[in-house]
Amino acid sequence: xxxxxxxxxxxxxxxxxxxxxxxxxxxxxxxxxxxxxxxxxxxxxxxxxxxxxxxxxxxxxxxxxxxxxxxxxxxxx
Numbered sequence: 239x240x241x242x243x244x245x246x247x248x249x250x251x252x253x254x255x256x257x258x259x260x261x262x263x264x265x266x267x268x269x270x271x272x273x274x275x276x277x278x279x280x281x282x283x284x285x286x287x288x289x290x291x292x293x294x295x296x297x298x299x300x301x302x303x304x305x306x307x308x309x310x311x312x313x314x315x
Contacts, residue, residue: 290305
């Protein structure tokens with residue numbers, strides 16, 4: 239489920255930019271940048287949070303499940 243939308247219901251998996259999320263929370267550019275870097279965010283390579291999708295680990299194989307409709311697809315690492 240590397241695509242940005244669910245194939246069944248169409249809901250998006252791309253959340254807000256990580257830096258913007260922490261900037262809204264802390265109100266400090268320095269603190270937001272420091273925290274965002276812990277998630278792999280950089281100015282040259284910004285990243286967003288993944289939402290509405292859950293990785294389900296199991297003995298029969300890991301899957302990604304859409305929180306909206308329950309659509310399940312195998313996880314490819």
